[in-house]
Amino acid sequence: MLTQTAIRAVPSRRSAMSTHNLPRAADFAAGHEADALEQTMRLMGAVMSYPRNTEIFGENEPAEYLYRVVSGSVRTYKILSDGRRQIGGFYLPGDIFGLEFADEHTFSAEAINDAKVLVVKRSTLGTQANRDAAVARELFTLTGRELRRVQDRMLLLVRSAHERVASFLLEMADRGSASSAIELPMTRQDIADYLGLTIETVSRTLTSLESTAAIEVPTSRRIVLRNRSALSRLNS
């Protein structure tokens, strides 16, 4: 089911992001310097292409690079002891992934569909962060955001199937450009593994939401939110 293998991302070795500068990073109204990190990555990074279902990096590999999605989409995941797959997150264009605090990746990453990814050495980034406080701050902010994201996931996983699916749809709608029509890059299996459900339950839940007119599902990969407040109520 999980095609991986193929084209490996990048070589490997150590590194270790030593960004010290810290806390007070939280409060800035973005603006001028808000994309210092992006600039740096663009400048120092290389764009790599990954065909659909190929591995970008593997769990337990040294985490030497930081990645930013240019086009396409990416999933991170972990295979649990019982063989199930848990998806850590979906990354869309503009999103950064591969952020690690240990020497090794805790998740694997794969291209969901053909994707272009901007790749930067962590060591390079660390050097730059030492020079440019804006870069350091952004890295720190990014970390905080990631923590928040995982916390929300944690809270989500104790809710009902309807709530999880509704929440997923709202999340994807917020992240996508069109606010009420979603073009899903991932399969039902991906969604199920993201939400800790089975593919059948995801499918049935979508059918059920459609029957209550909360959503429309013109094609399996396209979902239109018809009644956002009904979804939010579930989500709450």
Next chain:
Amino acid sequence: MLTQTAIRAVPSRRSAMSTHNLPRAADFAAGHEADALEQTMRLMGAVMSYPRNTEIFGENEPAEYLYRVVSGSVRTYKILSDGRRQIGGFYLPGDIFGLEFADEHTFSAEAINDAKVLVVKRSTLGTQANRDAAVARELFTLTGRELRRVQDRMLLLVRSAHERVASFLLEMADRGSASSAIELPMTRQDIADYLGLTIETVSRTLTSLESTAAIEVPTSRRIVLRNRSALSRLNS
């Protein structure tokens, strides 16, 4: 059931960091600078006492302080829309909590039993971090550890009741001093809300583990691990 109210921790205003769980300051081989943060907190902080079940800070309050458990134990939690309570983490002596990346706390915190807590202003800590790179580094490390912890929780929440309980026991055993006897400060309800289960399921699971000789439960708050590998197998 949830007694809160009572003695509020500290006044309030802005600042920032994240919550929940973790990081046992205890396990670092430490060394020279490994406890620069601890030194700073000891020096600049004040010890506050909280009776059992009193609130230390509330969700959505400005996160102005960072906390370190001196004695007793603390839980962080959130009340979900459906009225259930989700516990974010348990903090034992030496653990730091109240770390936030936004201006406001995402969880509330309460003393599980009478507790003494070292309280430091975040702004003070920030200033100190700017002066002492070791402090900054430790804060950063702490954050990374917190992220890892939450990721692990996320993975845990998609597993079976037996796996969750086994994992909880192993976690508590690792964190406590005695490696195979655990003295639980929290109630079954706390454990249930931590693991996303009901109190009955937690109780039945413990009974079941006892019947397979994996553990012994001499008193409800005391648990002895008899067959760690059986637990780890579940945990895996």
Next chain:
DNA sequence: CGACCATTTGATATGGATCAAGCGATGTGG
């Protein structure tokens, strides 16, 4: 057209929730 996938739908099984009762320890007021 035919093969292969992804998705949906149906039938049944089951783990954990819910409802309900009992039990032991702790604490309080008489």
Next chain:
DNA sequence: CCACATCGCTTGATCCATATCAAATGGTCG
């Protein structure tokens, strides 16, 4: 110091949401 209320925990009976097993449908590509 006892009687009783309360609280935390366990155990039992039943229910239900979601998993599991199975099959049909639809879409895509060679």
